[in-house]
Amino acid sequence: MKIYRYYCIILLTMLMGGILVFPLEEVSSGEKVKGGQVCMECHPEVRKEVFSQNGHRPAERGNCVECHNPHTAKHDNLLSEIGGRLCYRCHKKEKKEFAREHVHLPVGKGECTKCHRPHSSINKSLLIENRNKICFSCHPQEKIFSRKNIHSPLKKGNCMKCHDPHASDGEFLLAKDGKKICISCHSVKDPNLVKSHNNYQLKGADCLGCHNPHSSNNKSLVREFFHKPFAAGKCNSCHLSSGIIKKGDKELCFSCHPEVKKEFQKVFSHIRGVKGNVCLECHNSHVSDEHALKKARDDRICFSCHSDTKKRVMGTSPEYKYKHPKFEEFKCTSCHQAHGSDYRLLLSSDENSSCGNCHEAQGKFTHPIGKESIDPRSKRGMTCITCHNPMGAIEEFALRFGRKKELCTQCHRHNM
Amino acid sequence: MDKENKPLYKRIIVITNTLLLILFAGVLQLIYPVSQARGEWELVGTIYGDDLIGPLNQPSGIFFDEEKQRVYLADTRNNRLLSYGSNFEFLSEFSAEGKLELPTCIVRDSKKRLIVTESKKNQVTIIDIIGKKIYPLDFSHAPQGGDVIPGNLALDGGDNLYLIDRAGGKILVFDNQGKYLRAIKTEGGLGGFNDVRVGAKGNVYALDTLQGKVYVFDKKGKLLFQFGKRGEKRREFEFPVSLAVDRRGLIYVVDQHKNMVLIFNGDGEFQGEFSEFGWREGRLNFPSYIFIDRSQRIYVVDRDNDRVQIFKRL
Numbered sequence: 001m002k003i004y005r006y007y008c009i010i011l012l013t014m015l016m017g018g019i020l021v022f023p024l025e026e027v028s029s030g031e032k033v034k035g036g037q038v039c040m041e042c043h044p045e046v047r048k049e050v051f052s053q054n055g056h057r058p059a060e061r062g063n064c065v066e067c068h069n070p071h072t073a074k075h076d077n078l079l080s081e082i083g084g085r086l087c088y089r090c091h092k093k094e095k096k097e098f099a100r101e102h103v104h105l106p107v108g109k110g111e112c113t114k115c116h117r118p119h120s121s122i123n124k125s126l127l128i129e130n131r132n133k134i135c136f137s138c139h140p141q142e143k144i145f146s147r148k149n150i151h152s153p154l155k156k157g158n159c160m161k162c163h164d165p166h167a168s169d170g171e172f173l174l175a176k177d178g179k180k181i182c183i184s185c186h187s188v189k190d191p192n193l194v195k196s197h198n199n200y201q202l203k204g205a206d207c208l209g210c211h212n213p214h215s216s217n218n219k220s221l222v223r224e225f226f227h228k229p230f231a232a233g234k235c236n237s238c239h240l241s242s243g244i245i246k247k248g249d250k251e252l253c254f255s256c257h258p259e260v261k262k263e264f265q266k267v268f269s270h271i272r273g274v275k276g277n278v279c280l281e282c283h284n285s286h287v288s289d290e291h292a293l294k295k296a297r298d299d300r301i302c303f304s305c306h307s308d309t310k311k312r313v314m315g316t317s318p319e320y321k322y323k324h325p326k327f328e329e330f331k332c333t334s335c336h337q338a339h340g341s342d343y344r345l346l347l348s349s350d351e352n353s354s355c356g357n358c359h360e361a362q363g364k365f366t367h368p369i370g371k372e373s374i375d376p377r378s379k380r381g382m383t384c385i386t387c388h389n390p391m392g393a394i395e396e397f398a399l400r401f402g403r404k405k406e407l408c409t410q411c412h413r414h415n416m
Numbered sequence: 417m418d419k420e421n422k423p424l425y426k427r428i429i430v431i432t433n434t435l436l437l438i439l440f441a442g443v444l445q446l447i448y449p450v451s452q453a454r455g456e457w458e459l460v461g462t463i464y465g466d467d468l469i470g471p472l473n474q475p476s477g478i479f480f481d482e483e484k485q486r487v488y489l490a491d492t493r494n495n496r497l498l499s500y501g502s503n504f505e506f507l508s509e510f511s512a513e514g515k516l517e518l519p520t521c522i523v524r525d526s527k528k529r530l531i532v533t534e535s536k537k538n539q540v541t542i543i544d545i546i547g548k549k550i551y552p553l554d555f556s557h558a559p560q561g562g563d564v565i566p567g568n569l570a571l572d573g574g575d576n577l578y579l580i581d582r583a584g585g586k587i588l589v590f591d592n593q594g595k596y597l598r599a600i601k602t603e604g605g606l607g608g609f610n611d612v613r614v615g616a617k618g619n620v621y622a623l624d625t626l627q628g629k630v631y632v633f634d635k636k637g638k639l640l641f642q643f644g645k646r647g648e649k650r651r652e653f654e655f656p657v658s659l660a661v662d663r664r665g666l667i668y669v670v671d672q673h674k675n676m677v678l679i680f681n682g683d684g685e686f687q688g689e690f691s692e693f694g695w696r697e698g699r700l701n702f703p704s705y706i707f708i709d710r711s712q713r714i715y716v717v718d719r720d721n722d723r724v725q726i727f728k729r730l
Contacts, residue, residue, distance in 0.1 A: 267518050410695075
């Protein structure tokens with residue numbers, strides 16, 4: 001009997017607590033609903049939308065003032081706050097969860113409504129589009145999986161099987177560590193899998209190093225380009241019979257690629273490393289989807305070390321409003337030499353020639369530049385990047401200063 | 417309206433606004449005492465190219481010889497070494513009859529030998545002017561000696577040479593006869609060491625650019641402590657590339673992307689910074705190297721302005 005008494009007490013307490021937390025009266029006939037009713041008299045389309053679909057809780061409760069100011073507001077649609085700041089006033093838990101190293105761009109910019117509808121949606125989680133289609137509205141399918149063989153979750157549009165749409169501790173917004181995510185579906189003990197890898201120890205292997213998780217023209221989603229010895233099955237070119245890489249670290253690579261060694265012997269040598277073969281910092285020794293067997297796209301490789309540049313250039317700072325168009329193509333190596341250079345900033349030639357490679361007209365017809373045109377501030381010959389910051393700038397044409405006056409008066413002080 | 421006929425109330429508004437602005441600037445100064453830290457530093461000299469020697473071209477390393485009171489500068493792209501007097505007046509130029517190739521770092525030992533890293537040859541060259549000999553330092557006895565890509569250099573009081581191995585991310589130590597002694601390294605570094613100096617007490621200071629950390633080792637290479645991280649805060653590094661230690665034990669770190677010199681005390685506590693991005697004298701554009709002489713003059717190689725600027729605390 002005693003135990004029933006306890007159950008009764010617990011149930012009653014929960015009931016009372018529930019009434020306190022979710023006051024029914026307020027939902028059905030309280031002031032807030034009245035407020036909502038007033039709003040919806042003029043905005044019937046919102047009422048229709050909210051009650052015919054999955055509604056946002058404040059909208060369902062008629063609590064319009066949770067987000068809107070009925071009289072005046074600084075922001076469009078009489079919103080009391082803008083973007084993510086408005087949403088995070090209630091979604092505090094999410095705000096905490098999203099504070100991770102890799103954040104989905106709209107989340108970082110506070111653009112929650114890029115994916116979610118604020119009032120209601122026919123989709124779960126107030127998504128603007130079906131869960132299986134929503135990612136493709138920004139990431140077109142033809143770009144992500146243009147190749148013949150497609151990873152089965154992707155065929156079904158189940159991107160969230162592998163990716164966290166908001167934020168992640170790992171690259172590519174992966175829901176789990178890159179080395180663990182594949183084995184959540186593909187068992188490393190599967191005899192067929194082990195056999196197809198020549199009995200190579202798969203536990204802890206970096207599957208994504210060799211397999212494209214989206215699509216490939218090769219079987220088993222193996223990446224596109226093969227290292228010649230690997231394609232020829234000549235593993236012993238680089239490995240001992242035990243599987244261990246032959247001694248000599250980067251010298252191993254230089255023995256077949258001697259021309260690359262010279263590329264490092266420059267004023268600015270880009271060679272860096274503590275983990276054995278430094279070549280493998282940027283290249284994959286077996287297969288890759290990138291030219292020269294690069295591990296990933298230029299920007300991903302470069303920004304993995306140049307994190308401050310990434311923050312500056314890819315961030316939302318107005319100081320980098322005007323960016324070089326090559327950033328949109330993620331081609332750092334269009335201007336910079338990856339191994340080493342005798343020129344500033346690892347450029348392939350001096351500043352003026354580097355820019356002139358693409359900007360032919362400006363290279364011929366411009367403010368005087370070169371050794372004869374001395375910048376009075378530094379007493380050094382002027383170059384294109386004296387006035388432009390090719391990485392990005394606050395002013396149009398990536399100019400370092402406003403072109404109406406400030407740019408010119410840097411040097412021509414007495415002519416003004 | 418004529419200025420003389422300005423009504424009194426407008427004048428009062430202008431005066432009040434001016435006072436408010438001064439007050440605001442004062443409060444800002446209290447909160448961010450940046451300009452104060454900058455104001456403590458005076459530019460005492462600048463080394464440029466001139467008509468006699470032509471412009472400098474991507475200068476890299478600099479060294480001050482206390483005994484001879486001479487500045488030695490590696491003018492890298494011009495394949496030469498330049499020497500200057502203690503007041504930064506040009507003295508001489510040396511290119512080993514055109515044989516020097518991309519000298520990037522330079523030190524001078526007590527035997528009056530210049531020790532230079534030559535990037536193009538991938539070697540450290542010893543220039544014994546008295547013995548009239550030029551020969552490379554032998555790395556072959558160092559572990560993975562064939563793999564060494566030499567970087568910055570430093571000497572301790574006993575003329576032991578500390579050499580950054582860029583490929584191995586470690587510091588190789590050689591005695592004054594060129595015999596390999598030991599390596600200094602850390603576990604788990606991202607990119608390894610980029611610069612090294614030896615303090616007055618023999619402690620070894622090393623900088624890891626990609627981790628944004630300063631490591632302090634004792635004479636035997638035992639790690640004493642480390643500090644620093646990369647980030648956006650005032651005391652954090654964006655892209656630190658070179659460091660120096662003064663006689664009082666203050667550590668100066670050049671941040672190439674902040675275009676500043678950040679100062680820390682011997683415990684790694686942030687003390688302030690000086691300079692900023694720019695082209696005018698006193699400002700920096702991709703600085704690449706720092707050196708401090710016994711007179712506490714701070715030489716900063718202002719690489720992309722093709723000059724060296726020498727600062728001193730007021």
